[in-house]
Amino acid sequence: MEIQYSKCVENLRSSEIRNMMSVAVRPDIISFAGGMPGNTLFPIKEVEDLYNQLPLSVKQAAFQYGPTGGYPPLIKSLMDYMQRKGMQVEKNRILITTGALQAIDVVNKILLDPGDAVIVEYPTFIGALASFLAHRAKLIPVSMDADGILPDELEKALDSKPAPKMIYLSPYFHNPAGIIYGKKRKEAILKILAGRNIILLEDDCYGELYFNDSDAELCIPMKTVEPESPQICYVSSFSKIMGPGLRIGWLFGPPEIIGKTEVAKQSMDACTSTYVQVLANEFLSSGKLFDYVKWVRGEYKKRAKVMVEALNAFMPPEVTWVNPKGGFYIWLQLPGGVDATDVLKSSLQDGAVFISGKTFDPEGNRNNCLRMAFSNTPEEIIPKGVEIIAKAINRFM
């Protein structure tokens, strides 16, 4: 029998990240590939202690179905957290999702028909890209500099036909670009978008991970701006501030949109695991999450510093990057004509891996760039990995 698949299947894109994740667990390979938190940095003991001391009734709730919208105590804790971040909690609601990716996917589900246009950054997060493509959206990539997407290009993209229904941005320690949007750039973008019939999907999964307190104000979400125009759906996650193995994200947005996504989620996975929602709620509501984040910022800062020093030491001068102020990533621009996949094959043989740039290209082409994650590699190993990759780049210059 021949199976007739849906049209969605033609648009599914399997990512290099999957293959690299299996390589990344080999002990002989130094991996900057996966966008993963440090494996040795998780708050395992804190979470275990919090769970073990819970009353039986809460443990029973953890094993049981919960409301589709989310475990009510976690919704409350997150609303308090959103308020601390300056959000207008009275005007918005929360949907708890199975990771931030599901928050993106469910927004796409209720908004996008095949052929609908979505403005995305180039480069952009591979998970979001996969979801847009699965919904058969028409993607309009807009280039970035060190401050964010380029306002001129954005205006052009907004005027394209059909009129874009959504714009997806990751302004805070961008995956994969590593940058943070400047304050003026965000203002310029909001000014350009104001009054337009478009949804801004603001992805803020890394914003807590600034390296210096003086940069905290750069991380204030666009979602906090009043009056809100265009309408903003804000997405975040416990993945980088607790552990991605929990798969808990959330969508914070206008009640009408949240209501629709909640009904859509009923058809997707009924509800996110109550068990892990209970863990996340205890970690957040006890305040331990904030102590942990404060500590883990310092750990990532150290790793980033070592990687930047190694890049300065080993990379040919034609290779450029932006020194990260937070998050997990550094995005390398290779000299013209150097293909990241060639470099990857070569450096894999010598024992180091990363993700090729084309993985993050909405069109899957541009490849004289690559993403290196410093987040899951111990400081003492980082320089050796950078040296291997630098040698491989040199081979193709």
Next chain:
Amino acid sequence: MEIQYSKCVENLRSSEIRNMMSVAVRPDIISFAGGMPGNTLFPIKEVEDLYNQLPLSVKQAAFQYGPTGGYPPLIKSLMDYMQRKGMQVEKNRILITTGALQAIDVVNKILLDPGDAVIVEYPTFIGALASFLAHRAKLIPVSMDADGILPDELEKALDSKPAPKMIYLSPYFHNPAGIIYGKKRKEAILKILAGRNIILLEDDCYGELYFNDSDAELCIPMKTVEPESPQICYVSSFSKIMGPGLRIGWLFGPPEIIGKTEVAKQSMDACTSTYVQVLANEFLSSGKLFDYVKWVRGEYKKRAKVMVEALNAFMPPEVTWVNPKGGFYIWLQLPGGVDATDVLKSSLQDGAVFISGKTFDPEGNRNNCLRMAFSNTPEEIIPKGVEIIAKAINRFM
């Protein structure tokens, strides 16, 4: 601004179950509404002990991203379990999903374009129904008797245009119908489907919950039959044999289909929570799951017995049902002209709730029937709830 939603939104159906779930937590209400395991029956202590004694490396894995296909040790444990159930493990693969509903939803995603026809039972599982509708499928309901769907009606449905791409069946302790398919009926169905270009989606979330060992052989999945025709995608879950709060299901099927669903899942939630997959793997691979299931079957058997006795005692003779041999549910047929929503409003005032039949109707109409779950109500409370509902039914006769 006016938001233009996708066409999917027009097809989303919010279910009565959600409203009834919030009512169900009121201590003054006896609830037979939610299709939930007994809140006091979960293996909380066993799972906690298993987790606490894990080595640090496994706990780290629990907090980290895992492969999209599933946590490899759990895939292995499930393959062993599938083999024990008589499955052809060499010819199939597993995708671990966020609940059985996601297994259904991801199959729909890779198979169904808007307007594609799917044969479903009447009545059918509300979650699957919501997913089919969200994918804008054309549903073809086939009626059931106490042995399963009616072969004559099935043949007619198969000949409808456009040719159905999929048939979705829940043969084991059906939700909501409560019945189990007879051996001969399953043979007849497979004979009718043989050689046709259709996928059989076999939902087996309750099959472990038979009340008498002599009925175990009724629970042998159609997926075990050789040669396999049509191709079968088998769906199951930890929800009823461990806890639905974990949200772990799995899809077991032909490698080509599993490969496609795995890439689709990359665009939906990246992977199912590793944390809960670790818990499920420990529970399953240690063998404690089997001890637990053996015990919990007896608990549900007692609850079912009490409910059947109460139905016999209180219901007017015009109300009919099939005594359950396993699972969570009894499906009541009301006398012609009695509307379950009227009955529900009345019995809610007196303090007992259930789910109206139309919730499970693909067309959302037929309502002289209702679902009562005995699974989450202590034995001593069941008779009072049945009495309240019987009185309410009497009022409308």
